[in-house]
Amino acid sequence: MLNQTIKGLMAIALLTPLSVLAANETPTETPKTPKNIIYLIGDGMGPAYTTAYRYYKDNPNTEEVETTVFDRLLVGMARTAPARVSGYVTDSAAAATALSTGVKTYNGAIGVDTDKRPIETLLEKAKKDDKAIGITVTSQVNHATPASFLSHNESRKNYEQIAKDYLDSGADVIMGGGQRYFDKNLLAQFKKKGYQVLENFDKLNDVHSGKVLGLFADVQLPWVIDNPNAHQLSKMTQKSLELLSQHNNGFVLLIEGSIIDWAGHANDIATTMGEMDEFARTLEVVETYIRKHPDTLMVATADHDTGGLTVGANNKKSWNPGVLHKIKASPMTIAKQLISQKQWKTGFAKLIGFEPKDNEWKALTKAHSQDEQHFAMAIIDLVNKRSNTGWTTDDHTAVDVQVFAKGPASQLFVGSQDNTEIADTLSSLL
Numbered sequence: 375m376l377n378q379t380i381k382g383l384m385a386i387a388l389l390t391p392l393s394v395l396a397a398n399e400t401p402t403e404t405p406k407t408p409k410n411i412i413y414l415i416g417d418g419m420g421p422a423y424t425t426a427y428r429y430y431k432d433n434p435n436t437e438e439v440e441t442t443v444f445d446r447l448l449v450g451m452a453r454t455a456p457a458r459v460s461g462y463v464t465d466s467a468a469a470a471t472a473l474s475t476g477v478k479t480y481n482g483a484i485g486v487d488t489d490k491r492p493i494e495t496l497l498e499k500a501k502k503d504d505k506a507i508g509i510t511v512t513s514q515v516n517h518a519t520p521a522s523f524l525s526h527n528e529s530r531k532n533y534e535q536i537a538k539d540y541l542d543s544g545a546d547v548i549m550g551g552g553q554r555y556f557d558k559n560l561l562a563q564f565k566k567k568g569y570q571v572l573e574n575f576d577k578l579n580d581v582h583s584g585k586v587l588g589l590f591a592d593v594q595l596p597w598v599i600d601n602p603n604a605h606q607l608s609k610m611t612q613k614s615l616e617l618l619s620q621h622n623n624g625f626v627l628l629i630e631g632s633i634i635d636w637a638g639h640a641n642d643i644a645t646t647m648g649e650m651d652e653f654a655r656t657l658e659v660v661e662t663y664i665r666k667h668p669d670t671l672m673v674a675t676a677d678h679d680t681g682g683l684t685v686g687a688n689n690k691k692s693w694n695p696g697v698l699h700k701i702k703a704s705p706m707t708i709a710k711q712l713i714s715q716k717q718w719k720t721g722f723a724k725l726i727g728f729e730p731k732d733n734e735w736k737a738l739t740k741a742h743s744q745d746e747q748h749f750a751m752a753i754i755d756l757v758n759k760r761s762n763t764g765w766t767t768d769d770h771t772a773v774d775v776q777v778f779a780k781g782p783a784s785q786l787f788v789g790s791q792d793n794t795e796i797a798d799t800l801s802s803l804l
């Protein structure tokens with residue numbers, strides 16, 4: 375009984391944000407400096423994404439709606455606007471530069487300020503402090519977000535230059551997709567520098583020490599919804615932690631659920647929830663790691679919102695994620711598989727998980743007769759209508775994003791903050 379009361383009090387203390395404590399109640403223990411920092415970014419993961427994910431994961435047979443890892447770790451919000459010259463809506467490059475350097479810049483900038491001068495990133499600073507550093511992502515490894523932590527370029531589009539820059543980044547772990555940007559010559563140079571270069575995902579199991587450049591796809595890793603048992607991001611994260619943990623001075627690891635954003639650009643709720651599921655699983659891997667290594671701080675956020683996702687649309691009080699659980703592949707993959715088939719309807723009903731109504735078949739048939747792109751868009755539209763999901767744009771929005779944290783100094787991220795302040799605070803902890 376007493377034990378339970380103490381537990382309850384402790385829970386209340388843990389749940390009380392700093393902002394509601396009076397000045398004389400400031401905790402006596404100042405936050406300790408973490409030895410390791412794990413920084414997670416859900417690209418495009420605006421607040422509606424974690425809300426949708428909660429109801430997507432809900433067990434409809436229980437009285438309560440179950441909460442998620444996002445609910446458990448939430449501490450604050452972040453503003454995402456880029457430098458004035460780019461208005462209020464950021465792109466991933468400017469946002470990642472803000473999150474890695476603490477400096478606002480123009481959309482498209484990779485680790486440079488508005489005058490195109492390079493700015494030291496969090497990972498570069500960590501390297502100087504003799505910490506191990508790494509990036510683990512689901513897009514190509516030289517895409518805007520990871521690039522803004524490991525390189526400097528006036529444009530996110532200079533993929534080849536950015537890939538070459540990685541050679542001198544000193545990164546101990548680089549994992550994701552992007553084989554097409556690393557030619558034989560460049561890979562040979564990585565090997566010369568002591569990197570184990572991997573292109574086969576299963577080979578990751580055989581690596582237990584040293585530096586790794588893992589490029590597991592031509593560009594992006596496969597959609598989670600198309601490979602539900604692959605768990606690539608959480609497995610890469612586990613391996614990155616295993617490798618980086620071996621360094622005595624600690625490490626800083628950047629992890630990105632990169633293509634949550636790409637599914638959002640496509641306004642594709644089924645594929646979005648698949649990517650969210652693997653990102654949530656990755657957060658849980660990190661959460662477990664922190665439980666065993668209390669000297670490690672995790673901070674997670676999004677670089678911006680994508681798509682203006684609405685959980686319940688079309689003037690109706692309803693959202694029906696049940697339909698999303700039945701879909702066997704991403705709409706883009708279904709379209710690719712069926713576009714050249716004359717008898718596509720039976721296969722379609724199997725892959726989508728339900729029998730469309732007459733008017734739905736009509737729209738699908740028209741799109742199927744056009745081309746793959748129109749067919750994919752018609753499937754996405756069908757799923758949005760069936761689930762009553764809304765979207766306002768196929769680009770980014772300026773809405774604030776959430777901040778999640780756990781571990782030493784996690785209180786510093788409570789409340790409203792600018793994305794640049796997240797970088798400044800993390801930098802001050804190094």
Ligand SMILES: [Zn+2]
Pocket residue numbers: 418466635636639680770
């Ligand atoms: Zn985007």
